[in-house]
Amino acid sequence: MSFNALYTDLSGYYDLMCADIDYQTQSHGVIRLQQFFGNGGRQHLDLACGTGPHIEHFLTAGFQCTGLDLNQPMLDLARQRCPQAQFLQQNICDFQLEQPVDLITCFLYSLHYAADTQGLTACIRQVLAALKPGGVFCFNAVDKDLIDNNTKVRHSASQIANNEQQDFIFESGWFYTGLGDKQSLNLRIAKTSQGVTQQWQDQHPMVAVNFAQLRALLEPAFEVILLEHDYEKIVPWNQSSGNALFICIKK
Template sequence: MSSNALYTDLSTYYDLMCCDINYPAQSNTVHRLQQLLGNGGKNHLDLACGSAPHIRHFIDYGYQCSGLDINQPMLDLAKARCPQAHFMLQNMCSFTLDKPVDLITCFLYSIHYNQSIATLAQCITSAHAALTPGGMLCFNAVDKVTICNNSRVRHSTMLHDSHFQFESGWHYSGDGEQQSLKLQIIKTSAGQRQLWQDEHAMVAISFAQLQALLLPYFDVHILAHNYDSIAPWDQKAGNALFACIKRAD
């Protein structure tokens, strides 16, 4: 199976895999951060937008939304969900826009799909160029030094008399700037079992390194990875929410 199968061949299963994610809470938190820390503007771009579940909520908040993804099957699903939004087939590490936006989001740790620190730096530069003054880049990230290779997230659901079990987990060798996201899907239907396994190469970076990439362009707020309330990161947790405000030129 290709390393991108979930977002191409298996794209119809993507929303099932993510059915336990609280998209309204995540979207609402970032909307609040845009009002509190950003410039309050409502032109929005979602990087690695997938099937656009977050965009759906930002549209409901009154934003003019666009989405960017590298996989056309995901953009097809996104367009069906959010016909009001504009979608682009681009790589987030080197994207360009016709006009700047006020808010750029990148949910579900997708910022790590930049596969090296160099390409992540390009992504940050692209985002900075695409934002209006005072605009916000907001994403969540995992610190490579905290990754437990034995930790997995699992959930299951039913669809059309088929039982699906999903599993995902980070893996980091302990050295270098490459980590992987390992995914597994098990489908059981009428006693027949199908198994898919997928592994995605992603950038491994510490929060100290990430902050160093951001600070030349942004005022950086590192927040607790908690979508129920807005609070500072405790400097111990291995994941966090980054709210990065573009400085006025």
């Protein structure tokens, strides 16, 4: 099954897949970074917005939000969650906006969906065009040289649907061969209902870069600040952890 079909089929379970994510803390952390480093504006674009859980918190904080995603079922759910926001079905590598914005976010390592270095370069080019002067591009990323292929993240969740309990196990992990600009996010989902278990497995193609390469792509047009992957503190990246927050201020 392709990754797009998987997400289309399971878009209704997306929030369960991400049940362990603290969207409020992540959103408030980036809002604080926008206050410190940004231009003071409130026009916000969320790339790869999914069902809109981050946007919900930005709206509450007084931002005017647009969400962008390639998956229409996700966007349908996002519109239900955040009817006051605008949503666009576009690819992060070639999107266009009618008006520039002050803040562009890309949470949950979704910038890696650019697939390869060419796609990543195109995405950065579109972000630059979509930002106002002094605008901020904030995202998290993983360094390909520091990936442990044996590390997996696993959590479980349950819901009641059609008067039946459904139990889920979600497992994901990065995999990089050690060569080239492509890696994968391996995903496994198991759903058990009435004693019957269904399983889905997939590999999402992702762009593989190290932080030095990513900084080099960004720095001609942005002032780049790397922080530890901690949305509650503003701490410089320690140069050894495998993931980080990138704060990119348009020059």
